[in-house]
Amino acid sequence: MIMPNPAKLRLTGISKSFHVDNQIFPVLENIALEVTEGQFVSVIGPSGCGKTTLLKCIAGLDEPTSGTIELDGNVIGSRLGLIGFMPQKDLLLPWRTVLDNAMLGLEVIGRDGDQYRQQAIKMMDIFGIKEFKNRYPDALSGGMRQRVAFLRTLLVDQQLFLLDEPFGALDAFTRGQMQEWLLTIWSTFKKTVILITHDVEEAILLSDKVYVLSHTPGRVILELDVKLDRPREYGVLTDPQFIDFKKTLIDALRAK
Amino acid sequence: MVGLKGSQIISLVLPAVIIWVLLIIWEVALQAFHIPKWLLPAPSEILRELYVEREMIASHALVTLYEILAGFSIAIIVGVGLALSIAYSRLIERSLYPFVIASQTIPIIAIAPLLLIWIGYGISPKIIVVALVAFFPIVVNMVDGLKNLDDDMVSMIRTFGASKWQIFCKIQIPSSIPSLFSGIKIAAAVSVIGAVIGEWVGSSQGLGYLMTRSIPQFETERVFASIFILSLMGIMLFLLVFLAERILLRSYYKSNQSSNS
């Protein structure tokens, strides 16, 4: 008998509501989502539709009101520690140097020996932040801070990476640079990634698959496979196929 | 080293100018209105007293300084220890925090004489009074700092699988250090008051004792000389804490640090 290769992550019927002042606010409704090993998946949706809530549920920081979350085909009680999560804010610790910030996750899992520090420094070189390693975060620009936060997550080699609008706070130019940079980093390290964004071009440029969520409560209103060749470059933005995808996504986002 | 910025120069020069102006007005006004020395001595007379009686004043000042430093150090150790345990364990918080607060509702003026009865006239009851008034601002401020933590930072470190203890050590304690220093600064100021109160109630040495002995004899310039030394001690202690804070919390304040350090 042939076993189907289980998805790295599968969400079925995920709903989530918050209780505020005895009232129930539904935030997510019946979300189904699937990510296979090594895939780059984006979730886009209007502000406040529950994207961060969705990631927090996947990471195990919060639990959905109903539905199941499977990792490699298994429902796991506590997912904390298994899934990398890069939050919307970089949340670098101001009292730690850049290197010590990057080491935080490794420290938590007890891998803070010298060889791990050396490895971290090597990675900082690839990330273009090695020269800042002994500086404190407040000396860094927004883009550099995001790279440190990203490295902090990546160094702990977790099974899945959740990125919550990592470039949302950056100016358009820096964001473009960071997208290109993420594209090369991803093709080097081949991680399984879920990226939250509300930038349509960013979603198409980076992803194999894009999910579009509706206004609150968030429901999946479109699942789009981005069949564009890889490796991609920033030039792909003017590709007719790219523009087609873009139109499809914008139409879905506009629909009420 | 960083050079002094304009605002820093102003913050140093301005108080000095104000003090000089006040001293000159004080000096001139006393002579103009013929106010007797025992009522209010002139700055020059206080200075003369400080010089003429320097050995006697220094011997009393050393005792008081010792009480302040000892009580202050105990307050820091006990205060930090209490704050850490209160913030870490709800059980400890519930059982200990009420007593910490209650300790401040009893007037120190009432406790000080009791300490004399229980412990005697030596130096230790004064050290206890200092510690008793100084530990409270440290505990309260540090507990606030430990509890007022950034939820997003905690979520971030939890996704690495961090335990409660790791969150405490890696997020809570470091982010509480600025509040701890606010508490220590207040403690530095009240330590001086604590030592004087401890000595007033009953002692045979120290600046507080010197003041109580000088007042009935109308040696007002000696009282002022003592006050002068006491405030000097308070300011020095405060500055010491301020410097320690600057050095320890460099990263909170200073960003332009060289990268190849």
Ligand SMILES: Nc1ncnc2c1ncn2[C@@H]1O[C@H](COP(=O)(O)OP(=O)(O)OP(=O)(O)O)[C@@H](O)[C@H]1O
């Ligand atoms: N802990 C909570 N308690 C109550 N309501 C919450 C809680 N967390 C989120 N919400 C609400 O859920 C809704 C979705 O929030 P969420 O942060 O997931 O949105 P988002 O899609 O990430 O928005 P943005 O694009 O602005 O980041 C919001 O209306 C928010 O107010």
Ligand SMILES: [Mg+2]
């Ligand atoms: Mg969000």
